[in-house]
Amino acid sequence: xxxxxxxxxxxxxxxxxxxxxxxxxxxxxxxxxxxxxxxxxxxxxxxxxxxxxxxxxxxxxxxxxxxxxxxxxxxxxxxxxxxxxxxxxxxxxxxxxxxxxxxxxxxxxxxxxxxxxxxxxxxxxxxxxxxxxxxxxxxxxxxxxxxxxxxxxxxxxxxxxxxxxxxxxxxxxxxxxxxxxxxxxxxxxxxxxxxxxxxxxxxxxxxxxxxxxxxxxxxxxxxxxxxxxxxxxxxxxxxxxxxxxxxxxxxxxxxxxxxxxxxxxxxxxxxxxxxxxxxxxxxxxxxxxxxxxxxxxxxxxxxxxxxxxxxxxxxxxxxxxxxxxxxxxxxxxxxxxxxxxxxxxxxxxxxxxxxxxxxxxxxxxxxxxxxxxxxxxxxxxxxxxxxxxxxxxxxxxxxxxxxxxxxxxxxxxxxxxxxxxxxxxxxxxxxxxxxxxxxxxxxxxxxxxxxxxxxxxxxxxxxxxxxxxxxxxxxxxxxxxxxxxxxxxxxxxxxxxxxxxxxxxxxxxxxxxxxxxxxxxxx
Amino acid sequence: xxxxxxxxxxxxxxxxxxxxxxxxxxxxxxxxxxxxxxxxxxxxxxxxxxxxxxxxxxxxxxxxxxxxxxxxxxxxxxxxxxxxxxxxxxxxxxxxxxxxxxxxxxxxxxxxxxxxxxxxxxxxxxxxxxxxxxxxxxxxxxxxxxxxxxxxxxxxxxxxxxxxxxxxxxxxxxx
Numbered sequence: 001x002x003x004x005x006x007x008x009x010x011x012x013x014x015x016x017x018x019x020x021x022x023x024x025x026x027x028x029x030x031x032x033x034x035x036x037x038x039x040x041x042x043x044x045x046x047x048x049x050x051x052x053x054x055x056x057x058x059x060x061x062x063x064x065x066x067x068x069x070x071x072x073x074x075x076x077x078x079x080x081x082x083x084x085x086x087x088x089x090x091x092x093x094x095x096x097x098x099x100x101x102x103x104x105x106x107x108x109x110x111x112x113x114x115x116x117x118x119x120x121x122x123x124x125x126x127x128x129x130x131x132x133x134x135x136x137x138x139x140x141x142x143x144x145x146x147x148x149x150x151x152x153x154x155x156x157x158x159x160x161x162x163x164x165x166x167x168x169x170x171x172x173x174x175x176x177x178x179x180x181x182x183x184x185x186x187x188x189x190x191x192x193x194x195x196x197x198x199x200x201x202x203x204x205x206x207x208x209x210x211x212x213x214x215x216x217x218x219x220x221x222x223x224x225x226x227x228x229x230x231x232x233x234x235x236x237x238x239x240x241x242x243x244x245x246x247x248x249x250x251x252x253x254x255x256x257x258x259x260x261x262x263x264x265x266x267x268x269x270x271x272x273x274x275x276x277x278x279x280x281x282x283x284x285x286x287x288x289x290x291x292x293x294x295x296x297x298x299x300x301x302x303x304x305x306x307x308x309x310x311x312x313x314x315x316x317x318x319x320x321x322x323x324x325x326x327x328x329x330x331x332x333x334x335x336x337x338x339x340x341x342x343x344x345x346x347x348x349x350x351x352x353x354x355x356x357x358x359x360x361x362x363x364x365x366x367x368x369x370x371x372x373x374x375x376x377x378x379x380x381x382x383x384x385x386x387x388x389x390x391x392x393x394x395x396x397x398x399x400x401x402x403x404x405x406x407x408x409x410x411x412x413x414x415x416x417x418x419x420x421x422x423x424x425x426x427x428x429x430x431x432x433x434x435x436x437x438x439x440x441x442x443x444x445x446x447x448x449x450x451x452x453x454x455x456x457x458x459x460x461x462x463x464x465x466x467x468x469x470x471x472x473x474x475x476x477x478x479x480x481x482x483x484x485x486x487x488x489x490x491x492x493x494x495x496x497x498x499x500x501x502x503x504x505x506x507x508x509x510x511x512x513x514x515x516x517x518x519x520x521x522x523x
Numbered sequence: 524x525x526x527x528x529x530x531x532x533x534x535x536x537x538x539x540x541x542x543x544x545x546x547x548x549x550x551x552x553x554x555x556x557x558x559x560x561x562x563x564x565x566x567x568x569x570x571x572x573x574x575x576x577x578x579x580x581x582x583x584x585x586x587x588x589x590x591x592x593x594x595x596x597x598x599x600x601x602x603x604x605x606x607x608x609x610x611x612x613x614x615x616x617x618x619x620x621x622x623x624x625x626x627x628x629x630x631x632x633x634x635x636x637x638x639x640x641x642x643x644x645x646x647x648x649x650x651x652x653x654x655x656x657x658x659x660x661x662x663x664x665x666x667x668x669x670x671x672x673x674x675x676x677x678x679x680x681x682x683x684x685x686x687x688x689x690x691x692x693x694x695x696x697x698x
Contacts, residue, residue, distance in 0.1 A: 052680040055667050158687075159695040166698050195686030205682045315697040320677065322692035354677035358666035366584045366649075366658055367642060374666070375587060378676025440698070 002221040002228070005037050010261035012037050013514065014248055015268055016234045016277065019092020020503040021487035022268030023212025024143075026228070027220035028511030034518065036226045037260060038217075039250050041233040041269070042088035047214055050095075050203030054355045057202035061095055063088040065411070067272070068400055072417035074449050078363035083414035085452040086270055090230050091213025093270065093454065094500065095203045098325035099183040099210065100348060101146040102497035103137050106130040107335055108343075108388065111493040114335055115342040120419055121390035122300055126492040127464040127473040136505035144182035144210040144504065145189055153185045154178045155194060158322025160349045163313070163381040167436035168329050175330040179348070182210035182500075183323060189215070196322040198351070232258075235407045237265055237281040237290055237483070245290070245483045251407045264514060264523055266475075268486040268507075271301065271456035275397045275489060276412040278460065278470075291477035291485075294467050297460060298398060300391035301414065302494045303453035305422040307385045308350055309430060310361065311437025312376040312444040319351040319381050327383075332432065333496045341424040344496040345387025347433060352382070360451050373446060381437060385429040386455070388496045390419035397459050455499050460489040474513040475506060482523040486510055547633060548575040548592070557592055564596045568607035573620045577602060579633050580623065581661055583641050587674065594671050598664040602657070619653030 005012050013029055015022045018040040026038045042063075051057045062085065069076040069083045086093045107114040109130055112123040141149040148154050155178045157165065168176035183200070184193045194208040207214050220226035231253035238259065239245045247261040267274045275298035279289035289297050327349030334344050352360060354377055362370060395417060399410035418426075430447040437445050463469025466478035475490050477483045486507055488499050495502075517523045549556040550571045555578065556563040566574040574596075581595040606613035623632040626644045635641050648654045665671065672679050681687060 052682045055663065156693060158692045162693065162695050162698055194688075196688040196692035197681045197686035198692075199681065206686075313697075316676065317695060318676070318678075318691065321681075321687040321690075353679070354672055354675050355663070355667045358662050364658075366645075366662075368586055368638075371586045374585070374675065375589075 014262035017268035024507040027216035030220040030225035094211040100498040101501040108495035160319035161327035170439035200324040271489040305387035308448040309433030311442035343388035350384035
């Protein structure tokens, strides 16, 4: 039986959320002997219980609490109440993620310096550099078992990868391989090797893909210093007259409210819920929400410039067989303004099962154009675009003026509009992706619009100066020294890489800092 | 739950008397019956004619020529079930189908011989609540039927079979 802490125990570090940020931070702190309570809004579902079925798994795992959307993105029309495709369960979105584990490029920590000022973009340099994060990237790669690091072999290429690689060669791309994946190519750290099952997004039933659910969390629990409390949805963070946070109020599975006292609070609820919680915690002392003296809480919402390209071939591909995202081309990740945009993008293999292909290929589409595309399902290959998008102040998580959740708290309203740079990048990537498949003989290609966001970033951003952002280079809020942000909402800019490895590296680094500051009596 | 049952025998004479045209669905009492009498679907709250039109509309929306009608029948059955519990919903569906028939003129929607003629009507109403309700339901209720997946070459659940590591994850030969 794992340790249980008393609700009035004000010596614990409370972490809100158990995904890449919260789950990792919880284990790291517990390993140092610090008492931790992780409050997770979702339930605990072990990997044996994951379902190889897209809609059933979606219902089992997804964050489906009511949300609204606004702005110019197509999501407002096609999926108005589903801005994000993320998980509400112990392990968070590390259950759903694809496993792609890439380091930022050096220039991506210095977006403002590298790209210069861009109209309409709220660009800023990170207060840290690649050199600051490199030792933590190394620890994260080892912890997660990332292929092509630490002498771990790459995954074998599946059919979808082989088509992708053949096209990459035809286009003259030089950097194409089966990726740096936190998916075991051989047994490691008590976890199975990948069995090429193809349901990475539905939760890996083999446990071959790294998820905090069956790595960080049980390891932390083994120390006797970590309690994970599922079905505990935090609605408010409390503070005292000195402005320090003192605990959190959360609803249990029956909707009853409890208060958990805390010495330190770390918010890791993903880039929609984390700023929402800070805004919903407004008080007389902090009328604009906690840690919001800059006015940047909830702002600069980023989701990566994404999109997919599917190609139809004369002969079968069966793209859905095997690891979903074990394939990458990094040639376009460079910053090269001659292409007509700042920043870069990666191309990565991707497939959807038939039910989700129907939902996402061309949302709202129907008729023979659509149906004939579906008829070619087993002859399709697919790729995903993941590029750096511009932080914009009006792209934001706001509190809904009228709608409340089941606990009486305003729901999040997610606003997003592409920047012209995002559109130029996506169009370039569509063109390259279609050319790649045509080079291998595709008879038809589809530039598919972005899905609901899985990479939600930037809404509590890191900044050197307190007036520019929400947290400092340790993820500690500028305004309240015992309040931290520990998820992707810290990102100052998004870079052209999948964010999980960086979230994990930041969490390991943050654990060192929290332990040091607690030991020094500063927090 | 959807009940698709083997149709009790109707004589050829009875079928002709009931006015089956070409590959049209047959209405007999509360039942909608396939022309080859392979299956029938009982309408519990919607008019049987409405159910038959929904089946035609479903195929026109997502036309897969190799997919038998029974999958479209299963896909639209939920509208009948929901209409039994919700009068407003029933009105939405009945009124929507009546509107299709009105737009089609004297022969009614199912009486229009060419898909293009029927699709032209659907294009005119594609932003309506009726069409969006039917299409939005259909994109899940059709493509999420495990029985249709083989028609598209999708193999579904793979864990119990050990994944594809020994079953062709990298078997492509034409590159």
